[in-house]
Amino acid sequence: MEPVVNIQGLHHAFGKGALAKPVLIDINLAIQPGEIVILTGPSGSGKTTLLSLMGGLRSAQQGSLNILGQELLGASKKQLVELRSRIGYIFQAHNLLDCLTAQENVRMALRLQPTLSYGDRTAQATAMLAAVGLGHRVNYRPDNLSGGQKQRVAIARALVTQPKLILADEPTAALDSQSGREVVQLMQRLAREQGCTILLVTHDNRILDIAHRIIHMEDGQLLRTGSPTAAVV
Amino acid sequence: MVFGKLPLPRREKPLAWSQLSHQRVRLLVALSGISFANILIFMQLGFRSAMFSGTTNVPASLDGDVFLIDETSQFLGNETFDKSQLYRAAAVPGVATARPFYYSTASWVNPDNRKTTSITVIAMNPAQPVMAVPAINDQLALVEQSDRMLFDTKSLPSLGGIAPAFIAGQDTPIEVQGRKMWVNGIFALGSNIFKRGHIVISDVNYLRLFGATQANQLHAGVIKLEPGANLQTVMAELERTLPEEISALSHAELIELEQSYWAKEPAGIIFDFGTIMGFVVGVVIVYQVLYSDVNDHLSEYATLKAIGYSDGQLLLVVFQEATILAVLGFMPGILCSLGLYSLLSNLTGVAVLMRLGVGLQVFSMTLVMGVLSAAIAVRKLRSADPADVF
Incomplete structure (x- = not known):
């Protein structure tokens, strides 16, 4: 099977010329379909930069970066926008739109698919919210939801389009341990049901056990640590 | 429910409207700001149009095909030419009639409070009507007697309660240019910002008021063509026959001369300036609202970019917001302006109409x-970098 993520010889630096500061050095990484990979490492090790490159949010500078069959080195702006719509994002902050209800926030992702009818979008958004346990909060605005509930809406928004790849940046950072646990288990379950691949950046030791593979990053370089000691899914 | 099944597919609620309606207070501030700018602009344009429509009242109601005026005249009644030239014009082939028209200013004493002011005098030969105003033409026989006049009921109240006194049957004399004159009839023509009101008198009474020298000088000659005569040919022939100091204008040219003169008045320029100021105020207000809206939602816009929305789709949201604000703000703006127009009309006697x-x-x-403000505000939106969201 083709890997969902295939990175070879990736280098990235901030700044220009003599002031250029390397943040990613010779990254090689392949992630297979259905894999759940956790990326850990200290602050400033380059995790977020790697994630944003994979998500098509930054332009790649050197090396090869192939995501869902799209080569990102030298990709056009249009290709990047198209790729982003095929990836599910979960942010550290929930980043929901305050003016929209939970259901409307989720359907913002569905609106990018013109083939879906209004009714289909409602059905899919509502079903997805029910799947994350918020069937009774469909018409609530973010102001009236708890932190864990907001993050669950954000997960519903990321998963409702059934993406083949989910990128999550510290999704549990703003949550207490119980809701953090619930959120990752939810991601794990939905990923299994939809057969998607997850790359999760986290500092949170309590959730490492959900991963098939844990990768450690330091000073812009990947250090492989193999599978977690805890039970694998 | 009766409306349960709509025949049309439901559309997504525009994000622009969600953003705007979510912050009610900001929306209200924006709408009142736009209404305010609209009222400013409407008032300026209202004054302006009232001024212009009023100034062309008399030239527009003259009944003729060609008008002779002194070449240096910048507006009707500005300069005069010798009456004898009218007889030469009458002899030009194609000219059916050539009639005299006097248009001057006389002093006027308000009979109610004895204050002296001024009034505009229209004079003509009662046997040769020159105006397309039935109320005047029907009553021309009434001004043939000495010291009799017709009075414009739409004159400013500062001239005195002339029309009510006439209707009540009072026959008090009014001092016009030092002579006692009586009102024999009324008509409705309308004043403007520069003219308090009008009276219509005969050419003979004009001579009595202003003397023989003045009565020999016309403000315009009103020419009617014979049926089938060509306007251009006759105008060219008139220019050739008459001395250089006299111009022959068509009706449209006469009205345009009047308009272009008053447009150059400082008042006209001030109104234009006021209109631009109103516009600038509007741009600043809408820009402020859109800018703070974009700024407050920058991370939300970045998120939308990250989940696959293109720059173009997000720019559209801001432009939609601008359009919604413009349309919603215009409605209270025009309603308030309508009220203010009628208030002004009542206060001044000058017709200020919403055209x-x-x-x-x-x-x-x-x-x-709105679009201009949005164009400035979206520069901020471009800086919504999805890489910053992570």
């Missing part, structure tokens, strides 16, 4: 105002 053209003009200005 369709002016309404459309201000509406399109409001839209341009």
Whole structure:
């Protein structure tokens, strides 16, 4: 099977010329379909930069970066926008739109698919919210939801389009341990049901056990640590 | 429910409207700001159009095909030419009639409070009507007697309660240019910002008021063509026959001369300036609202970019917001302006009307105002970098 993520010889630096500061050095990484990979490492090790490159949010500078069959080195702006719509994002902050209800926030992702009818979008958004346990909060605005509930809406928004790849940046950072646990288990379950691949950046030791593979990053370089000691899914 | 099944597919609620309606207070501030700018613009344009429509009242109601005026005249009644030239004009082939028209200013004493002011005098030969105003033409026989006049009921109240006194049957004399004169009839023509009111008198009474020298000088010659005569040919022939100091103008040219003169008045320029100021105020207000809206939601816009929305789709949201603000703000703006127009009309006696053209003009200005503000505000949106969201 083709890997969902295939990175070879990736280098990235901030700044220009003599002031250029390397943040990613010779990254090689392949992630297979259905894999759940956790990326850990200290602050400033380059995790977020790697994630944003994979998500098509930054332009790649050197090396090869192939995501869902799209080569990102030298990709056009249009290709990047198209790729982003095929990836599910979960942010550290929930980043929901305050003016929209939970259901409307989720359907913002569905609106990018013109083939879906209004009714289909409602059905899919509502079903997805029910799947994350918020069937009774469909018409609530973010102001009236708890932190864990907001993050669950954000997960519903990321998963409702059934993406083949989910990128999550510290999704549990703003949550207490119980809701953090619930959120990752939810991601794990939905990923299994939809057969998607997850790359999760986290500092949170309590959730490492959900991963098939844990990768450690330091000073812009990947250090492989193999599978977690805890039970694998 | 009866409306349960709509025949049309449901559309997504525009994000622009969700953003705007979520913050009610900001929306209200924005709408009142736009209404305020609209009222400013409407008032300026209202004054302006009242001024111009009023100034062309008399030239527009003259009944003729060609008009002779002194070449240096910048407006009707500005300069005069010798009456004898009118007889030469009458002899030009194609000319059916050539009639005299006097248009001057006389002193006027308000009979109610004895204050001296001025009034505009229209004079003609009662046997040769020159105006297309039935109320005047029907009563011309009434001004043939000495010291008799017709009075414009739409004159400013500062001239005195002339029309009510006439209707009540009072026959008090009024002092015009030092002579006692009596009102024999009334008509409705309308004043403007520069003219308090009008009276119509005969050429003989004009001579009595202003003397023989003045009565020999015409403010315009009103020419009617014979049926089938060519306007251009006759005008060319008139220019050739008459001395250089006399111009022959068509009716449209006469009205245009009047308009272009008053447009150059400082008042006209001030109104234009006021209109631009209103527009600028509107742009600043809409820009402020859109800018703070974009700024407050920058991370939300970045998120939308990250989940696959293109720059173009997000720019559209801001432009939609601008359009919604413009359309919603225009409505209270035009309603308040209508009220203020009628208040002004009552206060001044000058007709300040909401014309369709002016309404459309201000509406399109409001839209341009919104789009312009949005164009400035979206520069901020471009800086919504999805890489910053992570």
